[in-house]
Amino acid sequence: MIKRIKKLFGRYKNFEQILITPYRSYATSHHLYILGRVLDNKPLEIKQEQNFLNTIKNTYKQFDSFEIPQAEVEVKLPDSTSFFTVTNEEGYFTIDVNTKENLCNYTNSNGWLNYELFYRGKMYPQTVLLENPFRGELLIPDSKAEYGVISDIDDTILHTGVTSFLKWRLLKNSLFTNAYKRIPLKGASALYQKLAAGTQNSGRNPVFYLSNSPWNLYEYLKLFLDHHQFPKGPILLRNFRTPFDRSLKPEKPHKQKEIINILKTYPQLKFILIGDSGEHDASIYTDIAAQYPDKILAIYLRSVKHKGRMQRVQSILDNFKTTPVLLVNTSLEAEEHARSQGYIN
Template sequence: MGFSRTGSLLEDAIHARVEPAVRALGFRPRVIGYLGYGTTDAARVLARVLLSRPSRSAPNLPAPIDKASRGWRNFMTVHAADLPVKIQVGDALVTAHTNRNGYLDVEFTGHGLPPGRHSAYLQTPEGKVSRADVEIIGDDQRIGLVSDIDDTILITMLPRPLLAFWNSFVRHTSTRKPVPHMAELYTAMRVRRPDLPVFYLSTGAWNTFSVLRRFLAKNGFPDGPLLLTDWGPTQTGWFRSGQEHKRTMLRRLRTRFPHVKWILIGDDGQHDPQIYGEFAAEFPDDVLLIGIRQLTAAQQVLAHGTPDTGPGDRSHPEVCEDEMSAPVDVVTGPDGRALATQILPVLEEHSRPVS
């Protein structure tokens, strides 16, 4: 047995003891529905099944945006592994099993749904039905937005080794502050293209889904699917790679929406310029624009230990251009207002009817 598998085996062994114990206390499966997405041909349904005490409220619905708590409460959960769940999306009906961490990630074909927001219905063996929304994107959509979260739309101001721990476990969920004018930028983009699909791609854990949805709603960001990850150990290592998660999700979006050109927005605090640049180099016809929010000197010190990215740093915006084999516009700015002056004209140009 390799050392890399020790974490997942230990996690499974602990869960094998905890799940029967909490079930004996009366805990029952509860579906947490995430926001999925798809086309008129196929859809992706995302959810997780946790064990909790029976409640009269509708637990699968997002909590009110003014309801806040310490972040660690989102992680004090017990999931239901290998649980059969019936899922219906439009005309499609399947039975899927949760994975070892309680997640459902199911692709559907033949659902027959038109573009717009729809609901998938999930039924546990106990008969309880919950809902997970799905955003169906029309085949005529030609432009989409992918946005990072931490330091792109949400101010962190923490050293990177502490960032994930503090934001997820300690910080009060109502104290998260948005990057100035980024919500206005995304709203202006939606005004110019009301059907613009917006995806939030982050290395954050799925446990923070409800917290992030409340942050987006409270601060005026357009709603859209969150593409998060599971922090638990895998069969190949103790921790998942955040960079690989982003690379995989970008490729998955490209495969699902081959007719869409993407606006990719991130920050120069870590690896966004490199990841976006690599993607644009491999698929130059699928990227309309790359926008990089420039961190302040203080934020760069926390991210790197130095007040600037420097020419040798793989997070420097110039890395985008270095990685690319074909010209794709790369714009930079310290906030949403500065980025808007460069991004909105490009969006308007590509939104004009072809004569």
């Protein structure tokens, strides 16, 4: 609280601790796409048996961030190759570069590449590095993968209540409920495990997770996915925009931009898109399938209980014939279709 007051009055100048949070991302054998953020914050601690008060405190901490702009960061790969970057005004950094070295030589059996991050910027006498080095990981899909899966999170595998009146259920579920106590939609974890396994039962098929949630909820969502045994995969969220944010808005919606980037990164892979009918997934997914008709195997949209939105979604799908699109009420319906098409055993 004292630090927040100092920042409000322009007296917060010398940061106390350095936390580098790398986000699970993806790569190819010769291309890196690393995302992360540098903050003057302690790591978030979400405990399975914490009380409601501590849950509220964690929620506050997720959004009470003290970003470190213009922070110099070094990323070091297992072959000792290094790349340098500088954070923007919100503390975010991106490394999007080609490499000469074949990165596949350094992945583990599941295709994950581990790397190290070092803070190389200015230090003050009171500044503490919370780790040294910080560690990140990114996925390089196996060349023998049958296809990939790109999935929304909100109301697709995790009930958020985005269609509720004034979105009060969304606020309650996302901000006031412990991540350990959030319940995935029935059968979702088993479905994704089967899609990741494919017909070869190898677990090689990559799964990418998208959400319009802000990066502030990254640790919360990562914990939820891991705790409920969803296949490990990159998690792609978006920057949190306030009403006072004067920066230019992206030309394309977050999900559309990220999906197209994934499709271009893996031209040899086809994909299954999974979302819900509550927001804009139907229009975004069908637009992408029309633009890349040879890349999308199927689209699964989980039905939500909202009459008006369902009618709008149905109007989009009625004349769309490019790619099979299923409105499903349960994970089992999607599983049955995937099996009938030879995507899973």
